[in-house]
Amino acid sequence: xxxxxxxxxxxxxxxxxxxxxxxxxxxxxxxxxxxxxxxxxxxxxxxxxxxxxxxxxxxxxxxxxxxxxxxxxxxxxxxxxxxxxxxxxxxxxxxxxxxxxxxxxxxxxxxxxxxxxxxxxxxxxxxxxxxxx
Numbered sequence: 001x002x003x004x005x006x007x008x009x010x011x012x013x014x015x016x017x018x019x020x021x022x023x024x025x026x027x028x029x030x031x032x033x034x035x036x037x038x039x040x041x042x043x044x045x046x047x048x049x050x051x052x053x054x055x056x057x058x059x060x061x062x063x064x065x066x067x068x069x070x071x072x073x074x075x076x077x078x079x080x081x082x083x084x085x086x087x088x089x090x091x092x093x094x095x096x097x098x099x100x101x102x103x104x105x106x107x108x109x110x111x112x113x114x115x116x117x118x119x120x121x122x123x124x125x126x127x128x129x130x131x132x133x
Contacts, residue, residue, distance in 0.1 A: 016090035032129035077109035
């Protein structure tokens with residue numbers, strides 16, 4: 001299977017802590033996505049988001065700085081036993097925080113939908129959520 005890597009960078013008008021919490025707290029994650037999320041805050045712990053559409057395991061967690069997860073989507077184009085690796089780093093910048101996103105191992109057939117999905121269903125929604133705070 002051929003895979004591709006998604007690389008994205010987004011600036012939020014929020015602290016690294018606020019962004020980390022929104023991504024890693026089940027209640028806050030559910031609020032900004034509008035869908036059910038169950039997220040362990042421990043390394044080795046599992047997570048689901050978007051009513052079970054996304055699932056995986058936490059590989060590395062550095063609060064307010066870095067999230068590394070094995071990650072898969074419930075998609076026809078995504079093989080059942082295949083996991084990609086998502087790495088999110090948070091860096092304080094003037095006026096906010098830069099979120100650097102890297103997802104390695106995305107099946108080529110799924111690439112366009114998954115890449116667009118991060119923009120439409122995560123970064124746009126997260127910006128709206130954080131601006132209301």
